[in-house]
Amino acid sequence: MTQQLVLYPLLLQLFLSIILMFSWKRISWQRVISILGGILNLGVSIWLFAYIWENGTQTIQAGNWEAPFGITFVADTLAVTLVLLTSISGVAVSAFSASSIIPARLKFGYFPIFHFLLLGLIGAFLTGDIFNLYVWFEIIIISSFVLITLGGEKAQLEGAVKYFTLNILASMIFLTAIAVLYGLTGSLNMADLSIKVAAIENRGLVEITAILFLVAFGIKAAVFPLYFWLPASYHTPPSAVSAIFGGLLTKVGVYALIRVFTLIFVGDVFMQDTILVMAILTLISGGLGALIQTNLRKVFSYLIICHIGYMIIGLGMYTEVAIAGTIFYLIHDIVVKTNLFMVGGLIYRIKGTNNIKSLGGLYAEYPRLSLLIAIPLFSLVGIPPLSGFWPKLSLLNAGFNDQNWWAMGAILFASLITLVIIAKVWSNVVWKDKVELPKRINFRYFENLNKTRKIQLVAPIVFLSLISLYIGFGAEHVQQLSTRVAGELMDNQQYIDAVFKTGQNLKP
């Protein structure tokens, strides 16, 4: 029974997607199902997380075929943490979508696809099989294609073409990499691969395979110089969609990089150096990009890239402290970035634009809302003791232990530039006097919404802000979690043991 628990979040999302497809045209049902399902899913995820926290890594073999023959699902601490975060962001965005997505989009399958996307994310985090991971990735990208194009406006389509092409390219490279790996080892189970890849003598070949994975996941994670699709597309769909994209989609890439480079391709100095250089350039390049944007959501998009650097840099340094920093940052970033794009959406709903030059006056009109917005904004900067600060401490420490001045410099540079950017955003959006804009006809301004809709827009932001406050002030708990995850990742034998010790009971 408890072993089954591993798959519950996944099965629940699948169930929700199917139910939502059945209620195709009944959008008010869909809203209710999505939010209630999201809450239920959050409960299940907490349950799973608590269980894993108590009992350590659990695995389940789908189809009851013992590893490495069937598809293994592995719930280690990293995976369940990310599942939990997905559920948190998921439920917030569900509620946000219920109010902010226009009925026309809802009538064309927004909610089913949204839950398919969550399904894909959860599956990707839980799976212990590399080809299965590919399949989950495909679920994620096809759902994201649909969400990004739904509505078919010009900007959306232009962005979608780039998003589509580069993501497909990544998938092809991923598939190629899997093929090579299978050709070398005859296996697809990641724990099994870990053992078999370590035994391969031709290290050059292993390195090339690792590069293929690096590029495939690097595109998804939006690392320099592979991130182009992101600034081209993230600001085009509705904010709720950007929120889930910004919060989780790139993180799947980061997750995959972490998983593959801590489990399968371990201890390759060349690869680590490459990752490190990419991370440093990502920090710089994202920061530079964000500095010059004038569209709020584009600023946030570039900040996503910039901050991906923090996570990758820890992976590049590859010490326990560094990985702990990466994990902490990952946890913080998922919550804050989701929130940030919802904030962008809320501002859009209030003003009818996201152009920084036309925004302003928020402070005078909505003082408490401004304060609320301050939480994600300044958490993002990492003003201590808000959530973004702590992981930087780990990363800087790790950088110093490695005597890696470049890494330290890049981390500090990115922090400073984020600070300046957020100060600018704050000054322009919140402080500046209101800019009189022509009223848009047929636009549902925030002030004209009824109370339920308003709550649906604001409550998710409050919810996620509270969580990021918790991450900041309860940093001890999160740090313990991150350290534990880092410990598990650095010692991949634990993962391997967990995969192979279970599933002893063969088919009846």
Add this chain to the structure above:
Amino acid sequence: MLIAILLGFLFSLLLVFTGKFFKGKPGIISAAIPLVLFGYFLQFIPEISAGGTIVHSYSWVPSFGVNLDFTLDGLSLLFSLMITGIGFLVFVYTAAYLKNHKYLDRFYGYLSMFMAAMLGLVLSDNLITLFVFWELTSISSFFLIGFNNSNPESRKSAITALAITGLGGLSLLAGALVLGSVGGSYSIDELMNSSGEIAASPYYILIAILIFGAAFTKSAQFPFHFWLPGAMKAPTPVSTYLHSATMVKAGIYLLMRMTPVLGNQEFWNSTLIIVGSITMVYAAIHTLFRTDLKGILAYSTISALGILVFLIGQGTEAALLAAAVFIVVHALYKATLFLVTGIIDHQTLSRDVTILRGLRKVMLPVAIAGFLAAISSAGIPPTIGFLGKELTYESTLALVGTPLLWIALILITKILLLHAGFVAGISPFIGQLPERFEKTKKPGILLWGPPIILSVAGIVFGVFPGIIEGSLIKPVVAAMGQDAGDQHLQLWHGFNTVLWLSVATIVIGTVLYFTIKPSQKLVKMVTRVEYISPESIISGFWSLFNKFSSLWTRIFQNGYLRNYVSTILVFLIGLTGYVLYNTANFSMDFSTLSEITVYEIVVVTILLIAVFFVVFTRSRLAAVASMGVMGLAICLIFVFYSAPDLAMTQFSIDTLTVILFVLVLYRLPRYLKLSDYKTRIRDGVLALSFGSIITILILEVLAQPVNMEISEYYAQNAYLLAHGKNVVNVILVDFRGSDTFMEISVLAIAAIGVFGLLKLRLKKTDQR
């Protein structure tokens, strides 16, 4: 003690929800908080002056070694009393100053948040905790400078201040981390014990530079000083509290705190002396060229901070004593002058010293406060300012090396500061009251009370230095690891060099005051050389940096999809090529390869021809048809190599794809020959190198041994356990059923997407 610190934060949080109540009259109630805290800290004086320290420790994030360890010793006590004492007066003053401001509640919120942060800063024994509070002071300062948020100048200054202090904050963070790693702890108390090891470590210079970076930016040292005059855009209570009495002293506090850990080293001392002296002279000269009262005060504050840095740099017992006294001196007179300026501004709506005259007639108490502060600033006995100045000269005279130079510099600074103090504190009140100010309303007691209290304190402490000597000043020196036991604060030291220097200062300064009057002409003079000021240089650098950012971003994010693809491929090819080049060891075992038959060659040829057509044909229809042929050829390959299921699927999917294409394509335009010859060659080379890498990779992998363990398990158990004979199908629906499940989900999602893309048309009339 935790509660004492949190009180301010809790109050500002409370204000978010009960703000309405504190707008208007009841606002003054909030002043109770600093008053209570002031009382709380006063009670520690006996214990501290007896040489004790009070330590409170709370666990927070032990995993990082970050704890809320608070230590109250002489140094932190002095600062705490200043923070809460001046805080109280500023809170009271604010109640009148911003009486009808619609955001008074927010102002109190930020102010009490700042106070709490500042208290946390000076009480923290843990470097990281100190950093946390340090950043909080920067942020509160950001909100306070930008408080007049409609004013673009105000917003700009807030950002500049945040950027500069943020830079310093990061420097502090890095410094704290390195120091923590080298010294083995973040606890300042423990670090003091290992100061020898730290000084001997190769990172000493780095640590010192990083700490300097923090202190110099926060305490507005040259060349980072320019944010402070900008910060004067904040309402005057803020300038009083943050930008003269407390926050800018955080850098000074840090240097003093670090003196027992890092001090007494050549690098430490000389850097501080040099930077401090440059700052004090540079800023003092600048005061001559201002006509705005707050501008004058801002530069004189910078200059005073320079003096403090200069004194800390000297590092001797006498110098530290002088610094401790001067902190008190400066806090008292400068806060007074700012408050006075605020009153003038508030009542007359002007801060221009060239037109303010004779105000004593309308605001006598204010004039008294201004006068007392000015003479304290000038160091005229019997003010405490005199004590401070005497001590400064005394310690500077004792400097080894070239004392003459330093004496000259400090003398010039003091003279110019005297001038500035007179201009700010005396000149608005003397002379003939201009007509336009005759109707000026008298300020209320809430306004003039605080400056009077502060300025009178300056005289009282000057006459009876014993009040503060043992209780406040000496414990400060003790906290810095020096013993100032035999030094005594007194007005009369006898006829010595120091006295003559004092006399010279007062005489020359007074003469200067009567000869040089602030005027627009002087202001113009300095604007002419503004382009070489650090501010212009840094802002020039900043705009250059912005241009670079645009350039960089435009190069990479240029909007052309094919460039994105090319970049990714070049990256991939570069990396793999590099590895292949380094590790290439071709070994192909030809015996395991299968033979080549005619059929296969025919199929492969057909496939390649089809591909050739797809790539080079000018007709879309031909391309699609060739596509179909290619699919069929692949289908045949699957048939040849024992994959009937694949062949069937490939065939059906190929058919469907062609149908789709035909349905869609005939609405699309003709191909255009869009790229030029060169581009095509370049792309061709790129594509071919990628293709070759793939081929080489395949050949290398094929040369590796095969591992069939898993497929053998499938083959063995497909029928026995999974009841099927078509192993591929058994894998699909059973062994790897989850894959298949997700794959049909992908299909379903794609279908929904297609449906939405084609049917959903957002109209202009749709609700957005």
Add this chain to the structure above:
Amino acid sequence: MEIVLAIMIGILYAAGIYMILRRSLVKLILGIIILGNGANLLIFLLGRITKGSPPIIPGDLKVFEAAYADPIPQALILTAIVISFGLQSFAIILIKRAYKVVKTDDLDEMNAIDQDS
């Protein structure tokens, strides 16, 4: 034969990439399809190929007695083919829509959004 196939796959990859690098949307999709086929054949080839012995347990046997082709790559390819079919059909419709809205087949004209807006 493997060498011939390896070269052929290399050519498929190259052709796919070359097509993606063109400016036309239609060519882009064709390129993706070619690339997908290349990847499928790559899996197939790297799973080692065997002639004339499909992985189907003959009529009355319960386990294989003779050689058989590795079934795993085949299953993977099947999954991959179907997934690419889903993606391709979506892509084909996407270009149709994009053409209708943006009114061009030229990718270079679809760069308004990367600039500031």
Add this chain to the structure above:
Amino acid sequence: MRTIILKTASAYLLPVLLLFSVFILLRGHYLPGGGFVGGLMASIAFVLHAFANGLSNTKTLIRFHPGFLMPVGLALAFLSGMAPLMFDLPFMTGLWYPEAIPVIGSLGSALFFDIGVYLVVIGVTLTIIFTIADTI
């Protein structure tokens, strides 16, 4: 293209092809075939019918929107995957009816899963093609 011959032929062809597709589906566990190919065959049969008789005729023939098959198929697959959970077995574990059944062979949850695949594939293909044909 829409000749009388094709029309009449397709009228007969449709049930035959559908029957064949079901056959392909069912034999999948033993011989080449299965839910995918079966589903694709069935869709091609409908597409052929649409070519011959016009889209609207085919639509009236099917009566409901083909898209409806997608959730139905997914639900079927989901149920067959969830069934083992009742016996405390992991998701997707094959459950088998002990007796063999003629034509199909052993009856098990995998078969229902395959039927789910079959339905989804038909639903997807027809939705795509019909929608395109609709909007052109």
